[in-house]
Amino acid sequence: MILQSVITCPKCGTAKMETMPIDACQYFYECxxxxxxxxxxxxxxxxxxxxxxxxxxxxxxxxxxSCCTK
Known part of the structure; x- marks a missing residue:
């Protein structure tokens, strides 16, 4: 599983490597x-x-x- 992702702002193009949470989705991010x-x-x-x-x-x-939420 990959835990690092480069998130790129669609407004200004700033790209930053971030660590993603393992067990949840992240709904908000501030550029x-x-x-x-x-x-x-x-x-x-x-x-x-x-x-x-x-x-x-x-x-x-x-x-x-391999999702366990079936």
Whole structure:
């Protein structure tokens, strides 16, 4: 499982490596460049799935087919 993701602000382009929470989705993120408060785009569970280079750990687990929440 990958726990690091580069999140890129769609407003100013600032990119920053962040550590994702293992067991939860992150719904809000404040850009360190312009201060924009990012929220997930429609259909995405978190800001990493919308703006990150890697999807969040829960989504990675789901895509791997080993999700335990069936």
């Amino acid at each position: 360190t460049g312009c201060g924009a408060k990012l929220r997930p785009m429609d259909g995405d569970c978190c800001v990493f799935c919308s703006f990150g280079s890697v999807p969040c750990p829960p989504k990675q687990t789901e895509r791997a087919g």
